[in-house]
Amino acid sequence: MKKNLLKVNTCCYLIIAAYLLITVSNAVRSGFPWAMTCYSCLLCRQSCPLGIDPHGFISAANTDDPNLYVTASNIRIHLNQAIEIDPDMQVRFRNQPVVKAKTALAQGVEPEAEVTVLKMHAKDAASFCPLCGNCNKACPITLPLMKIIEDLKDDGEFNG
Amino acid sequence: MLGAISLIFFILIMVASVRKWVRQDVLPLQSLLVIGSLILVGLSFLFNHSFDHSRFFAATSLHPITATIAGFMLAGAVESAGGFAAASQLLIRCSQGFLGLSGTVLLLVNVPSIFAMPCGRVWAAALIPAALMFGVELVKECGNPALMPAVVFSLIVNAAASCGPSPLGGIGMIAEGTGGFDLHSFSNPQQLSIMVMTVLVMVAMVKIVKLDVNICGLAQQLKARTFLPESAYFSFFLYVFGLAAVFIVEPPVPIQTLLLLLTALVMLVGQVSFRRLLSGLIIHPVTAMVAGFMMAGALLVTGGFDSLTALLNWFAVHTWLGYIGVAVLLVYIPLIFPLPCGRIAAAALLPGVMMFGQQVSLITGVEQCLPAMMVAFILACAASCAPSPLGGIGGIGEGNLRLKSGLAGRGLQLSILLSLPISALIVSGLGLSTEMFRFAEWILAASLGMVSGVVVNVIVGQRFYRPGGIFSGLVVAALMMVL
Numbered sequence: 207m208k209k210n211l212l213k214v215n216t217c218c219y220l221i222i223a224a225y226l227l228i229t230v231s232n233a234v235r236s237g238f239p240w241a242m243t244c245y246s247c248l249l250c251r252q253s254c255p256l257g258i259d260p261h262g263f264i265s266a267a268n269t270d271d272p273n274l275y276v277t278a279s280n281i282r283i284h285l286n287q288a289i290e291i292d293p294d295m296q297v298r299f300r301n302q303p304v305v306k307a308k309t310a311l312a313q314g315v316e317p318e319a320e321v322t323v324l325k326m327h328a329k330d331a332a333s334f335c336p337l338c339g340n341c342n343k344a345c346p347i348t349l350p351l352m353k354i355i356e357d358l359k360d361d362g363e364f365n366g
Numbered sequence: 367m368l369g370a371i372s373l374i375f376f377i378l379i380m381v382a383s384v385r386k387w388v389r390q391d392v393l394p395l396q397s398l399l400v401i402g403s404l405i406l407v408g409l410s411f412l413f414n415h416s417f418d419h420s421r422f423f424a425a426t427s428l429h430p431i432t433a434t435i436a437g438f439m440l441a442g443a444v445e446s447a448g449g450f451a452a453a454s455q456l457l458i459r460c461s462q463g464f465l466g467l468s469g470t471v472l473l474l475v476n477v478p479s480i481f482a483m484p485c486g487r488v489w490a491a492a493l494i495p496a497a498l499m500f501g502v503e504l505v506k507e508c509g510n511p512a513l514m515p516a517v518v519f520s521l522i523v524n525a526a527a528s529c530g531p532s533p534l535g536g537i538g539m540i541a542e543g544t545g546g547f548d549l550h551s552f553s554n555p556q557q558l559s560i561m562v563m564t565v566l567v568m569v570a571m572v573k574i575v576k577l578d579v580n581i582c583g584l585a586q587q588l589k590a591r592t593f594l595p596e597s598a599y600f601s602f603f604l605y606v607f608g609l610a611a612v613f614i615v616e617p618p619v620p621i622q623t624l625l626l627l628l629t630a631l632v633m634l635v636g637q638v639s640f641r642r643l644l645s646g647l648i649i650h651p652v653t654a655m656v657a658g659f660m661m662a663g664a665l666l667v668t669g670g671f672d673s674l675t676a677l678l679n680w681f682a683v684h685t686w687l688g689y690i691g692v693a694v695l696l697v698y699i700p701l702i703f704p705l706p707c708g709r710i711a712a713a714a715l716l717p718g719v720m721m722f723g724q725q726v727s728l729i730t731g732v733e734q735c736l737p738a739m740m741v742a743f744i745l746a747c748a749a750s751c752a753p754s755p756l757g758g759i760g761g762i763g764e765g766n767l768r769l770k771s772g773l774a775g776r777g778l779q780l781s782i783l784l785s786l787p788i789s790a791l792i793v794s795g796l797g798l799s800t801e802m803f804r805f806a807e808w809i810l811a812a813s814l815g816m817v818s819g820v821v822v823n824v825i826v827g828q829r830f831y832r833p834g835g836i837f838s839g840l841v842v843a844a845l846m847m848v849l
Contacts, residue, residue, distance in 0.1 A: 245535030247541025
């Protein structure tokens with residue numbers, strides 16, 4: 207390998223190392239470093255009665271970002287509630303295509319109409335969580351997912 | 367628009383690496399993926415597309431990366447303690463008993479999928495040295511030099527595919543979780559197909575690919591590496607029984623912790639220094655995985671995967687392929703573009719596979735189409751890291767056998783191509799189940815085990831009905847069903 211290419215390639219490998227370091231440090235900063243041990247097997251997805259993806263909370267902890275969007279399938283609220291919480295929340299009204307809450311309003315959906323939430327911030331999903339503990343039980347290595355949810359429920363921030 | 371550009375860019379990068387338009391000594395895959403990710407991030411700013419840095423980092427799964435590192439540490443410790451030299455001696459003694467050469471070979475090459483780890487490299491790194499030493503003895507006994515690559519590459523493909531059915535965070539669990547299927551319901555169909563895949567690789571290496579290996583040179587080099595301190599056998603037993611115990615008991619502790627504990631034990635028993643341990647760590651697959659996840663993150667953020675799904679949909683609706691044709695293509699995409707870690711393709715394409723699987727189920731009226739497609743796809747992802755020319759496990763085998771890079775790829779890909787439909791047929795014929803004792807499944811497993819035993823008997827040059835080989839095949843099948 208030529209000298210210049212050695213420098214370029216070494217830089218690229220250093221970027222890879224930095225990327226890994228940033229990923230690890232984000233998890234540590236959130237106060238939930240054990241989130242890194244998640245297998246990403248997604249078995250917890252089947253367990254939530256509200257259809258919230260518990261793995262989304264793990265991702266949010268791993269990236270130290272309570273505003274990371276997580277998926278849901280069974281949360282139904284009024285459109286005006288959705289806009290108040292997050293105008294960019296992805297919702298579906300009856301059989302219409304999935305749009306942002308503010309777009310649904312602009313398209314003429316009544317503010318009092320019931321919509322199904324399909325994507326919301328992790329901190330908002332935590333506020334809806336009934337804390338049933340099903341996700342904890344579904345985890346093959348029994349990670350305490352509820353701790354992340356309880357933390358976010360408090361003030362919407364990671365306090366560890 | 368941005369999504370389509372990023373998808374095209376990604377495909378160009380992959381093809382450029384695979385076809386060696388950009389040589390690996392100029393820009394290895396890792397550098398290409400890093401530069402590609404940075405370009406995509408730059409493009410998202412250029413197109414005024416909001417760049418969600420959290421989603422970019424969230425695409426990375428640390429589990430396979432840390433499992434690979436921990437596995438290499440353990441394998442490095444056992445290697446330094448002489449454990450694998452001890453293993454080859456044990457294999458030679460085993461081959462002189464009832465099992466014979468064919469039975470021992472069949473048992474050896476199927477160990478990774480019996481005790482499946484979340485990354486096949488954990489077993490591959492460990493057993494390849496033992497397979498090499500045993501292979502030299504095997505060639506001496508049988509006089510067929512093609513047996514050496516047959517043993518090594520069948521072990522490699524078995525190890526590669528084993529991360530699919532692994533209950534310790536294998537790729538199959540991702541599909542089970544995503545699709546809402548029962549835990550471990552995908553394991554048996556995968557393991558049985560892997561058994562067939564392994565034997566097919568042996569046949570391909572002996573009858574079709576016929577690689578020219580310098581056995582004498584290898585034998586001399588391996589002789590120089592063989593030393594057996596007192597603790598060697600104990601280190602090896604600690605390794606095997608430790609991993610088997612973890613696998614059977616499945617404690618609710620991350621596998622990485624257990625691998626580290628085992629490493630510390632082996633270091634103590636074998637008096638292995640930390641420096642020697644570090645020398646066994648192979649950085650390449652780890653960096654390839656991280657770079658792959660970086661690119662996956664960039665594609666996610668720029669909408670590349672959404673474009674792929676839209677494209678496949680378009681093909682399904684507007685071409686003669688239809689949904690069924692595109693579904694088959696989708697299942698084989700990981701094999702067409704084999705990446706160094708199957709999880710990258712699995713994470714990216716699984717939603718698309720689910721969507722197509724549901725469509726195919728609707729069109730055909732056969733409910734099992736969705737799980738059948740998902741199992742075949744997961745197996746393709748898992749096994750694809752064997753033939754990957756971008757730092758796949760096959761490269762480790764080629765390096766150890768002093769072969770030119772890429773020679774074994776076609777044989778590996780052919781075997782995987784032929785065995786994927788078997789997993790789909792098992793699911794569509796027998797359905798999914800987590801029961802340990804299903805009569806039909808056991809009959810199938812026993813039949814496949816017997817056929818494997820017969821084929822390996824013939825490959826090794828023994829009588830086809832030699833009981834050792836057939837018994838070994840039955841034992842392998844039984845262990846796969848039970849564990």
